[in-house]
Amino acid sequence: MKITVDAPAKINLTLDIIGKRNDGYHLVKMLMQSVDLCDSVTVWDTGDNDVSLSCDQEGVPDNQSNIAYKAAAAFFAHTGLVNPGIGIKIKKRIPIAAGLAGGSADGAAVLVALNHLMGTELTLDELCDIGETIGADLPFCLVGGTMVASGIGTILTPAPDLPDCYLVIAKPPIQVSTKEAYSLCDDRERWQPPYTDDAVEAVCDGSLPLIGRTFYNEFEELLQLKEVERIKQIMKDCGALGASMSGSGPSVFGLFSEKGEAEDCADVLKEQYQEVFVCRPMDRGCTVED
Ligand code: ATP
Numbered sequence: 001m002k003i004t005v006d007a008p009a010k011i012n013l014t015l016d017i018i019g020k021r022n023d024g025y026h027l028v029k030m031l032m033q034s035v036d037l038c039d040s041v042t043v044w045d046t047g048d049n050d051v052s053l054s055c056d057q058e059g060v061p062d063n064q065s066n067i068a069y070k071a072a073a074a075f076f077a078h079t080g081l082v083n084p085g086i087g088i089k090i091k092k093r094i095p096i097a098a099g100l101a102g103g104s105a106d107g108a109a110v111l112v113a114l115n116h117l118m119g120t121e122l123t124l125d126e127l128c129d130i131g132e133t134i135g136a137d138l139p140f141c142l143v144g145g146t147m148v149a150s151g152i153g154t155i156l157t158p159a160p161d162l163p164d165c166y167l168v169i170a171k172p173p174i175q176v177s178t179k180e181a182y183s184l185c186d187d188r189e190r191w192q193p194p195y196t197d198d199a200v201e202a203v204c205d206g207s208l209p210l211i212g213r214t215f216y217n218e219f220e221e222l223l224q225l226k227e228v229e230r231i232k233q234i235m236k237d238c239g240a241l242g243a244s245m246s247g248s249g250p251s252v253f254g255l256f257s258e259k260g261e262a263e264d265c266a267d268v269l270k271e272q273y274q275e276v277f278v279c280r281p282m283d284r285g286c287t288v289e290d
Contacts, residue, residue, distance in 0.1 A: 071114075099249045174225065213241075215255070232245075
């Protein structure tokens with residue numbers, strides 16, 4: 001049997017860094033949103049007691065360091081089931097190392113696929129418990145939709161769906177190390193109050209212009225990436241109701257109420273950047289394809 005799972009990317013409508021734990025993990029408060037820019041992850045049983053993995057994109061590891069591979073190993077360790085041998089094929093659409101949680105989405109997709117393939121009927125909460133052992137973004141990639149993430153990013157509280165809208169996502173060709181980005185706030189003695197609360201209020205209110213005005217990402221101030229500022233300005237000039245960086249970057253997204261405006265903005269950006277997408281919000285995380 002073959003199971004194919006849609007693995008949506010996420011964007012951070014907000015990202016506040018609000019403290020640091022003694023073990024070095026940062027405490028965050030973020031309003032997260034799934035978008036319909038999805039990798040496609042197919043899992044099947046091979047009968048050879050191993051995990052074999054392939055991906056159609058260069059730069060993605062095809063060994064134990066792939067998050068999808070780690071997810072498979074964690075699934076069998078958690079359930080105690082003997083691995084019958086599985087194949088994993090990843091069709092990549094989410095840009096790599098972009099702040100869009102592409103790797104975590106693939107890992108979450110493998111957990112969902114194995115739960116079906118092996119007939120284990122684990123609950124979403126149990127899958128999140130396994131996912132959390134691999135990475136802080138895994139639980140959100142499993143649950144998806146619009147969620148406030150707190151703690152180290154694994155405590156999820158549902159927020160209302162976004163009103164009907166379009167999101168333009170552009171990834172400039174620059175590299176950001178998430179670890180280095182976090183280290184930039186390590187000397188801080190006072191942590192700012194979270195902007196996320198205002199964004200959640202705006203989402204509850206349901207006004208797109210208001211929502212656009214509440215986007216915030218603390219990494220933008222810490223990293224000060226010129227390319228990010230440039231893309232945000234282009235998006236605003238094209239009529240975006242708000243624009244912000246996602247995660248630790250470098251992807252930038254802009255919010256539009258009209259499809260035509262979003263597509264025109266994407267056309268302008270495509271003249272300068274290769275990775276540009278027009279997306280819509282999604283109300284779910286990794287889901288088995290029909
Ligand atoms: P986040 O938003 O969670 O910080 P990201 O979007 O910035 O994630 P990813 O695309 O998940 O970053 O990949 C970061 C690195 O992880 C890549 O450079 C790659 O070497 C490694 N990696 C491992 N597994 C995967 C995968 N399945 N897809 C993409 N990258 C992967």
